[in-house]
Amino acid sequence: MPTALTVIETTDSTCCSPITSGVMSDDEATSLAIKFKAMSDPTRLKLLSLVAATQDGEACVCDLNEPLDLSQPTVSHHLKILVEAGLLTRAKRGRWAYFALVPGALPSLADTLQA
Template identity: 75%
Template sequence: MATSLTVLESPATTCCSPITGGAMSSEDATALAAKFKAIGDPTRLRLLSLVAAHADGEACVCDLNEPLDLSQPTVSHHLKILVDAGLLTRTKRGTWSYYAIVPGALPALADTLQV
């Protein structure tokens, strides 16, 4: 029996059944693959880690350039991919964007691999 997991931005939205829980639909496989592709890049994994380790679990894009030694446009590109994958949220305050990990998104993603 397949169960639904919360792996998108909204906790009320369900996407994907666990890989071992039954045959996955094409749409669910596409959505899940996008999330794994997003975290399949070392820079994006570091960004997730930096955001999670930041005070209050939220980081300004201006605080993420230096630790990665990357330009602001490059960091913003990687952050956009993580937001589009439903792993980070983005809040705009004035000219700066602040990022936070979507509550439950990473554990739900990990749950899809459990046997």
């Protein structure tokens, strides 16, 4: 599957070969499970979609709590899990932290799921 291989070679976030390519190794399964665990919460999925939908690809933490009707500490907690799972980047500028999708992370997960 050349497309999947291309992505594997050109992104830093890829961990795993396609789920349909054979029995997954322990390391691959563990690495992939961490990402899916971060995405197994509706609030975190909505945060990912909010960040992904921003025009410049970056969202200030100060703009994320209102659309979800959650406190900023709660939003920060969920953002931290997404950063630790390698799905979001975090950049501190002045008073606020800004979050963006890790380039290639979601497409790489998508490639892993393609049959």
